Amino acid sequence: LGSMSSITISYGENGPVFCGMKSDGSHLVTCYGSNLAITYATPAHLTFSGLTAGNGFICGLLMDSNQPYCWGSSGFVQIGVPQPMVKDSEYLEISAGDHHLCGLRKSLTGKHRNTSLVDCWGYNMTKSYEFDGQIQSISAGSEFNCGLFTQNRSVFCWGDETGSGVISLIPMGMRFQKIAAGGFHVCGILEGVDSRVVCWGRSLDFDAEISASLVDSGLLNVDFAPNDPMLSVVGGRFHACGIKSYDRGVVCWGYHVERSTPPPNNVRLYEIAAGDYFTCGVLSDASLLPVCWGVGFPSSLPLAVLPGICKPKPCTSDFYEFKNGSAPCKSPGSHVCLACSNGCPNEMYQVSACTSTSDRQCRYNCSSCISRDCFSNCYDATGDGKKKGKFWPLQLPVIVAEIAFAVFLVSVVSLTSIIYVRYKLRNCRCSGRAFKSKKDGKIGSFQKESGKIRPDLDELKIRRAQMFTYEELERATSGFKEESQVGKGSFSCVFKGVLKDGTVVAVKRSIMSPDMKKNSKEFHTELDLLTRLNHAHLLSLLGYCEEGGERLLVYEFMANGSLHQHLHGQNKALKEQLDWVKRVTIAVQAARGIEYLHGYACPPVIHRDIKSSNILLDEEHNARVADFGLSLLGPANSSSPLAELPAGTLGYLDPEYYRLHYLTTKSDIYSFGVLILEILSGRKAIDMQFEEGNIVEWAVPLIKAGDILAVLDPVLKPPTDLEALKRIANVASKCVRMRGKERPSMDKVTTALERALALLMGRPSNEQPILPTEVVLGSSRLHTKSSQISSYRSTSETDVAENEDQKFEFRAPSWITFPSVASSQRRKSSVSEADVDGKNLEARNVGNGTSAGDGLRSLQEEIGPASPQQNLFLQHNF
Numbered sequence: 001l002g003s004m005s006s007i008t009i010s011y012g013e014n015g016p017v018f019c020g021m022k023s024d025g026s027h028l029v030t031c032y033g034s035n036l037a038i039t040y041a042t043p044a045h046l047t048f049s050g051l052t053a054g055n056g057f058i059c060g061l062l063m064d065s066n067q068p069y070c071w072g073s074s075g076f077v078q079i080g081v082p083q084p085m086v087k088d089s090e091y092l093e094i095s096a097g098d099h100h101l102c103g104l105r106k107s108l109t110g111k112h113r114n115t116s117l118v119d120c121w122g123y124n125m126t127k128s129y130e131f132d133g134q135i136q137s138i139s140a141g142s143e144f145n146c147g148l149f150t151q152n153r154s155v156f157c158w159g160d161e162t163g164s165g166v167i168s169l170i171p172m173g174m175r176f177q178k179i180a181a182g183g184f185h186v187c188g189i190l191e192g193v194d195s196r197v198v199c200w201g202r203s204l205d206f207d208a209e210i211s212a213s214l215v216d217s218g219l220l221n222v223d224f225a226p227n228d229p230m231l232s233v234v235g236g237r238f239h240a241c242g243i244k245s246y247d248r249g250v251v252c253w254g255y256h257v258e259r260s261t262p263p264p265n266n267v268r269l270y271e272i273a274a275g276d277y278f279t280c281g282v283l284s285d286a287s288l289l290p291v292c293w294g295v296g297f298p299s300s301l302p303l304a305v306l307p308g309i310c311k312p313k314p315c316t317s318d319f320y321e322f323k324n325g326s327a328p329c330k331s332p333g334s335h336v337c338l339a340c341s342n343g344c345p346n347e348m349y350q351v352s353a354c355t356s357t358s359d360r361q362c363r364y365n366c367s368s369c370i371s372r373d374c375f376s377n378c379y380d381a382t383g384d385g386k387k388k389g390k391f392w393p394l395q396l397p398v399i400v401a402e403i404a405f406a407v408f409l410v411s412v413v414s415l416t417s418i419i420y421v422r423y424k425l426r427n428c429r430c431s432g433r434a435f436k437s438k439k440d441g442k443i444g445s446f447q448k449e450s451g452k453i454r455p456d457l458d459e460l461k462i463r464r465a466q467m468f469t470y471e472e473l474e475r476a477t478s479g480f481k482e483e484s485q486v487g488k489g490s491f492s493c494v495f496k497g498v499l500k501d502g503t504v505v506a507v508k509r510s511i512m513s514p515d516m517k518k519n520s521k522e523f524h525t526e527l528d529l530l531t532r533l534n535h536a537h538l539l540s541l542l543g544y545c546e547e548g549g550e551r552l553l554v555y556e557f558m559a560n561g562s563l564h565q566h567l568h569g570q571n572k573a574l575k576e577q578l579d580w581v582k583r584v585t586i587a588v589q590a591a592r593g594i595e596y597l598h599g600y601a602c603p604p605v606i607h608r609d610i611k612s613s614n615i616l617l618d619e620e621h622n623a624r625v626a627d628f629g630l631s632l633l634g635p636a637n638s639s640s641p642l643a644e645l646p647a648g649t650l651g652y653l654d655p656e657y658y659r660l661h662y663l664t665t666k667s668d669i670y671s672f673g674v675l676i677l678e679i680l681s682g683r684k685a686i687d688m689q690f691e692e693g694n695i696v697e698w699a700v701p702l703i704k705a706g707d708i709l710a711v712l713d714p715v716l717k718p719p720t721d722l723e724a725l726k727r728i729a730n731v732a733s734k735c736v737r738m739r740g741k742e743r744p745s746m747d748k749v750t751t752a753l754e755r756a757l758a759l760l761m762g763r764p765s766n767e768q769p770i771l772p773t774e775v776v777l778g779s780s781r782l783h784t785k786s787s788q789i790s791s792y793r794s795t796s797e798t799d800v801a802e803n804e805d806q807k808f809e810f811r812a813p814s815w816i817t818f819p820s821v822a823s824s825q826r827r828k829s830s831v832s833e834a835d836v837d838g839k840n841l842e843a844r845n846v847g848n849g850t851s852a853g854d855g856l857r858s859l860q861e862e863i864g865p866a867s868p869q870q871n872l873f874l875q876h877n878f
């Protein structure tokens with residue numbers, strides 16, 4: 001949609017893609033997004049002078065031939081050079097709508113010099129159009145196009161206006177600097193100093209009844225076009241955004257759905273481009289990175305792009321030449337011209353006008369500061385004696401008042417904190433004593449009864465991470481001697497240790513690598529996350545030590561090591577120990593741990609390194625997910641991915657994330673799918689001793705062909721009824737689908753695994769909720785706790801019991817804890833096993849629109865016929 005630019009956004013059922021011309025002056029294109037047909041086909045060696053995009057495709061204007069070249073997929077616009085192409089025709093500008101592309105031919109000469117030709121290709125549009133008058137620029141909407149005449153600065157539009165009314169609503173007698181078409185509307189910036197925006201068309205028609213009813217019902221929000229002077233404007237499907245002239249800030253208007261990210265505050269942008277439901281802009285700083293807002297796209301992208309098109313003529317007045325150290329344009333005599341800002345933001349005055357090489361400069365007016373920015377700037381700028389003299393008399397009273405208020409505030413806060421801490425310390429001492437007495441009394445006898453030497457484990461966990469000295473841990477692990485070592489990771493060694501009080505722990509010691517920064521980062525990530533997370537199937541952190549260059553983490557000791565050791569170790573007996581019920585139980589428990597990370601931690605945690613060596617087993621083979629060194633706090637909404645460089649382990653790494661750097665919780669789902677295949681087959685994720693070394697490539701075709709027996713681990717006898725394992729294999733093959741969007745979410749995976757486990761154990765359960773975790777899975781962890789509580793209660797020490805109860809309350813601060821309820825009980829949503837077991841997943845995705853989605857759909861029904869692709873995209877995104 002819109003006009004040709006250095007950045008563009010394609011949309012459609014295969015997902016959005018942002019493309020931009022590289023910032024290095026090479027005129028090459030770089031793209032980012034989930035439509036593989038576009039990202040894979042992005043030409044690596046073709047150079048372009050500008051870009052435009054439609055539904056599922058991108059087109060660029062080739063630098064060499066001045067002809068369009070398109071890539072991606074479209075049923076209407078030919079990929080490559082669109083045809084039919086009039087021989088030797090060259091274009092000044094191209095612009096794409098949903099399913100069409102138009103190109104403005106280079107100016108004609110001679111007696112035709114006052115005629116303009118526009119060639120279009122695609123849906124309902126393939127034709128050469130001739131217009132009287134010179135056209136300066138063209139801009140494409142969903143199913144129409146508009147042009148701006150050079151001489152009288154008036155706008156004309158052509159195409160299908162059934163849904164938009166853009167042709168009949170064109171404002172008369174207005175002169176425009178530039179125009180931008182959106183889905184069903186057009187906006188233009190008026191000539192003159194006020195550079196106001198005027199929009200017309202049905203999608204921004206605020207009087208329409210439909211808009212009013214949707215706004216009233218709270219399904220959509222509508223903002224009105226601002227009166228601010230604008231430098232640039234772009235149109236999305238039902239919204240428009242502009243860059244304000246005085247501060248290069250961004251403002252959007254039109255419709256936006258509740259869940260959409262608002263335009264960023266306090267950023268300055270050079271250029272913007274709109275997709276259908278989101279918009280991106282290039283930051284006006286040295287980074288030249290895009291930032292995005294709206295629905296369904298990351299908020300920042302890791303690729304620097306050019307902020308404007310290279311044009312083969314010098315910049316006119318009102319424009320200045322963009323320079324970023326290196327030359328932004330390859331061809332000599334070409335320049336990127338950026339519009340000069342007009343005016344200055346509040347509290348500022350203009351110190352220099354826009355020149356041919358720089359924008360106008362503004363400076364804070366220190367005598368009328370109100371905002372913090374202004375104060376800090378003026379404070380910094382007081383090297384100038386005169387200013388200083390003027391500044392202090394005016395601002396001194398304000399500053400004195402502020403300092404007095406701050407001192408008062410700090411005193412109140414400190415006093416409250418001191419009272420609170422003293423109160424807490426008193427409680428701590430009490431519970432400490434109580435605990436001691438418990439240890440001497442009933443509790444001690446309980447521990448004796450259970451025969452375990454884990455006296456302070458729960459106490460440690462309640463206090464979250466305890467700080468250990470290096471000396472303590474060195475002593476606990478007998479000087480980190482080799483015999484104490486129980487495992488080794490890429491950046492750490494793990495030792496078994498016994499603390500002074502008898503607690504058996506695992507101590508993870510970072511290997512001193514040259515990349516200390518990375519070590520330290522992983523250490524702090526894990527420390528930070530684990531002190532806040534709390535779930536029966538996540539490995540608990542007991543403490544840490546950070547002394548000099550040493551980084552140590554102290555965990556509960558998992559007596560049975562890792563799942564990897566069991567499945568792939570030398571000891572065959574270990575493998576046989578894990579029968580089918582135990583293996584599926586481990587899968588369910590690990591799934592619950594991950595489900596907690598994705599669905600109950602806020603914001604969600606993406607583990608990024610799910611694999612069998614990170615699934616640890618306690619003395620009863622209950623699973624805990626471990627190793628959070630790579631984890632990231634994900635976006636609250638999994639439809640808006642993070643832009644992250646890939647990290648993880650080969651064989652488990654989500655291919656979509658690996659190739660596109662596009663990270664959501666669905667990347668963990670892929671790794672978990674690999675883990676299930678590993679559990680079923682006993683094969684490693686990558687094992688080159690087999691002809692097909694990649695477990696996914698090997699197992700998925702067999703599962704799809706229904707040959708489950710060929711996949712199952714030959715070490716174990718297959719169960720008599722294969723149904724449960726078949727279902728699990730099907731879940732795995734859905735988890736490892738190439739496209740993240742098509743993989744099930746973790747709660748659906750957990751439900752399916754729980755039901756398969758019940759089936760395997762001879763309790764087919766389809767409707768009734770599954771028993772609480774620990775009952776089905778036999779973990780003693782919570783039984784221990786409840787028996788502890790009841791044993792405390794049975795004593796006369798009621799105060800002790802209360803204290804213990806308080807401890808349980810205290811265990812769940814900002815993170816939700818749900819250690820004992822089956823996921824099928826937790827979830828109110830009508831997730832059925834069919835979601836993952838096969839039949840309804842896709843259908844459900846499509847039909848599961850939220851109320852906002854319904855709102856948009858009805859809006860679309862009202863304002864115009866949506867193509868099947870549009871419908872799909874709407875349904876998918878809302």
Ligand SMILES: Nc1ncnc2c1ncn2[C@@H]1O[C@H](COP(=O)(O)OP(=O)(O)OP(=O)(O)O)[C@@H](O)[C@H]1O
Nearest residue numbers: 487488489490492494506555556557558562613627
């Ligand atoms: N709490 C624990 N109790 C018992 N053994 C453990 C514990 N934590 C880790 N281990 C053992 O140490 C091994 C290494 O763990 P670590 O988390 O450092 O690395 P990794 O996940 O195997 O590898 P990488 O760090 O390269 O991803 C584990 O596979 C496991 O066998």
